[in-house]
Amino acid sequence: MAYNIDSTKNVNGGGSTEIISPMLDVMFKRMFSIDSGAPMLCNFLETFIDFNGNDVSSANLMDKEIKRYPDDKGSILDLRVEAGGAEIDVEVQLMKLDGDRERFTLYLSKMYSEQLKEGMDYSEVHNCKSLIILDYTMPEYDRNNEFFHSFKFRDENGIVFSDALEMGIIEIPRIRDIKITQGLDDRVMWAKLFAAKSKGELDMIGNSTSNTEIKKAVYVVKQLSENQVLRREAEARVKAINDEKARLRAASKEGRAEGRAEGTEKMAQALRDMGYDENMIAEAVKRSQENQAVSKSQQAQQKPQAHKKTPPKHGGR
Secondary structure (H helix, E strand, O other): OOOOEOOOOOOOOOOOOEOOOOOOHHHHHHHHHOOOHHHHHHHHHHHHOOOOOOOOOOEEEOOOOOEOOOOOOOOEEEEEEEEOOEEEEEEEEOOOOOOHHHHHHHHHHHHHHOOOOOOOOHHHOOEEEEEEEEOOOOHHHOOOOOOEEEEEEEOOOOOEEEEEEEEEEEEHHHOOOEOOOOOOOHHHHHHHHHHOOEHHHHHHHHHHOOOHHHHHHHHHHHHHOOOHHHHHHHHHHHHHHHHHHHHHHHHHHHHHHHHHHHHHHHHHHHHHHOOOOHHHHHHHHHHHHHHHHHHHHHHHHHOOOOOOOOOOOOOOO
16 A cells, blocks of 8 residues: 655644653553553554454553563563453564564563463463564665564465464554555554654544544543653653663764774784784784775765655555
8 A cells, every 4th residue: 555755844733742752651551551541452452463353352451560671771661461362562662772683582482481381281372462663664674665564473375374473563764754644544543643743743643543542542642741740751761762872872883993993903913923013014004994994985985875765555464
């Protein structure tokens, strides 16, 4: 399905008031934890996850506290849910961390294996689902530019081996340029809700969807955004996340510099071992650094120009 791309810089309209992002834990957990949150949560999950026809009219939050991974500085949030005969982990990740693909796989596998207790029959183990909302893109999906990806155990012909494990990934940046219009499907509308930055954009979502639970979610986010205590918590969380992003960028830059210095020192030591004097070694190091600079400049010049973005598509189940 093709979507209209909004060509304006600000899709929210003039004068719109900022909201607490649904991607932040202070909003995400609360919007689904309120008394009327269960139907919203069920609708959200059923929109993205295949429950194989099981009833998804109720959802039970398995954890009452927000779970975070060590040292993630608030950039990762987990919400554990029971719904439709399955255990589901809904995760929001605000920045890319090393080993994310491996961690997604490991955590889903642990959810499944940890259910089995001594004396239990394998048939008693519930299916496990992960729904991961990313505030960054995964480069391997640049070609098709879809914002939602669903993974199951399948053979090369697409035949499903087992429904025991399922993982869905939503890439929020791929949805941001889609213009909000009447007739967009629920997947797009839910994703746009999480991508929303202002009350104006929320109003556009609420006015353009016929899904009553999405309309309710729009209202809830707007109302909770008026809570000054939550706003202060959100500001503190955003600051912590931005500080962590800056720390990781600095560490990456320092690591690259250290790597180049280490490589230079290894080359110099190898030349010493071969009997070259220090003047010749210094000249060799200088030429090596100059060659690296030239190579880097040539790579930058040869880098192909970015093609115009194709409209994101929603992924199939």
